Amino acid sequence: MTAADADAADPDSTDAADDPIAAMEAATFEAFVGEVAQFRDTVVAPNVSRWESEKRMAPEALREASEIGLLAMEVPTALGGLGMSFAQKCRITEVLSAVSMPFAFSLVNTGNVAARVAQRGTERHRELYLADLMAGRRFGSTALTEPGAGSDFANIATTATPVDGRWRLDGAKAWITNAAHSDVIFCYAQTEPGSRGRGIALFLIDGTRPGFERLPPYELAGGHLIGTGGFRLDGYVAEADDLLSPAGEAFIAALSSVNGARTYVAAMCCAMVEATLASAVRYGAEREAFGKPVIAHQGLAWKLAGVQNRLEAARLLTGRAIEAVTESLRTGDATGAILPAAHAKKFATETAEADIATCIQAMGAEGLRSDHPGGHHLVGARIANYVDGSTEIQTDRIARSLRQLYA
Numbered sequence: 001m002t003a004a005d006a007d008a009a010d011p012d013s014t015d016a017a018d019d020p021i022a023a024m025e026a027a028t029f030e031a032f033v034g035e036v037a038q039f040r041d042t043v044v045a046p047n048v049s050r051w052e053s054e055k056r057m058a059p060e061a062l063r064e065a066s067e068i069g070l071l072a073m074e075v076p077t078a079l080g081g082l083g084m085s086f087a088q089k090c091r092i093t094e095v096l097s098a099v100s101m102p103f104a105f106s107l108v109n110t111g112n113v114a115a116r117v118a119q120r121g122t123e124r125h126r127e128l129y130l131a132d133l134m135a136g137r138r139f140g141s142t143a144l145t146e147p148g149a150g151s152d153f154a155n156i157a158t159t160a161t162p163v164d165g166r167w168r169l170d171g172a173k174a175w176i177t178n179a180a181h182s183d184v185i186f187c188y189a190q191t192e193p194g195s196r197g198r199g200i201a202l203f204l205i206d207g208t209r210p211g212f213e214r215l216p217p218y219e220l221a222g223g224h225l226i227g228t229g230g231f232r233l234d235g236y237v238a239e240a241d242d243l244l245s246p247a248g249e250a251f252i253a254a255l256s257s258v259n260g261a262r263t264y265v266a267a268m269c270c271a272m273v274e275a276t277l278a279s280a281v282r283y284g285a286e287r288e289a290f291g292k293p294v295i296a297h298q299g300l301a302w303k304l305a306g307v308q309n310r311l312e313a314a315r316l317l318t319g320r321a322i323e324a325v326t327e328s329l330r331t332g333d334a335t336g337a338i339l340p341a342a343h344a345k346k347f348a349t350e351t352a353e354a355d356i357a358t359c360i361q362a363m364g365a366e367g368l369r370s371d372h373p374g375g376h377h378l379v380g381a382r383i384a385n386y387v388d389g390s391t392e393i394q395t396d397r398i399a400r401s402l403r404q405l406y407a
Contacts, residue, residue, distance in 0.1 A: 093264050106225055112142065117204070120244050141182035144254065145176065177226050184207070197252070200254075259321070262389055265345055313351075349384045357378060
């Protein structure tokens with residue numbers, strides 16, 4: 001994951017090379033959704049339990065996903081991508097997360113990097129990295145969190161020092177999505193130690209170059225498909241044009257554009273709850289107890305009705321956040337999306353974990369079997385409570401608005 005408890009991660013660019021809210025044509029998109037569902041059901045679903053037991057990312061499946069364009073969703077069509085809108089991207093992450101949120105999260109992180117190379121990189125960057133990212137020959141990460149800095153992003157200690165027209169980077173990054181395999185990385189570093197956000201800049205770094213050391217992936221309770229790990233930079237030299245956002249500008253952009261990431265995480269949670277609820281209802285309709293289907297017992301049916309009720313609320317909050325993020329992409333002003341994204345992520349992540357557990361409980365011990373989705377989704381929901389700003393960070397964001405809204 002990009003951060004175990006980061007306040008910001010995986011920023012979505014707001015200055016696309018073409019119309020930032022352009023979208024794939026509706027009929028074409030609906031056909032593509034069907035293609036994605038087929039890929040999910042034939043490639044991801046049969047293998048997700050094995051990948052998890054092997055405790056690894058699935059680069060071979062990500063490469064197969066690239067064949068239908070899933071690593072290039074927001075890359076402009078002129079550069080070989082699908083040219084999707086943010087709302088369409090959220091829909092695709094839902095389709096994939098119905099089977100595996102960790103797989104979807106890994107995929108979307110490489111896609112984010114591909115989109116930002118297309119939109120923010122130089123022509124040299126596009127020539128070096130874009131085709132490989134879109135084809136799954138290379139994978140992407142955004143590196144913000146460090147061993148001693150998560151939610152307090154301004155406290156990062158990785159340094160960037162100007163040397164003869166280039167930059168020397170030194171430091172360590174931790175809790176990075178796709179770190180097990182990524183080598184095209186957007187890395188935040190401090191150019192003026194002690195200046196906090198004012199000195200933070202954003203660099204594109206290449207993990208195949210000297211000075212980059214990949215660390216072993218983390219052993220986690222689950223969710224290994226995200227490829228969480230870290231790396232060290234020791235005398236890594238970045239070219240002058242590898243500085244993508246200068247000091248101060250990068251910090252503001254990261255804190256504002258993280259709204260998009262929080263919103264698609266909320267969408268992922270909705271998909272996990274819906275998939276687990278559907279599994280529980282099907283099981284309850286088939287299994288009998290005391291002379292009637294389990295679902296006919298009021299105690300169980302009312303619990304699952306509560307899950308469905310909260311799922312509807314989560315979807316409405318997520319839809320509101322999608323609209324706010326889309327508007328922020330149109331105007332270039334992210335402030336209006338901060339609260340909707342925080343509300344969506346807080347509610348969706350908190351309710352997902354509890355409601356998935358309720359659905360598992362409704363199936364009895366059967367709900368623990370790996371051929372049902374609940375266990376994998378329960379881990380995904382726990383991960384969702386940390387990535388792109390922890391639940392506590394969302395609560396703090398909302399709390400800060402109270403006096404402005406009501407006092």
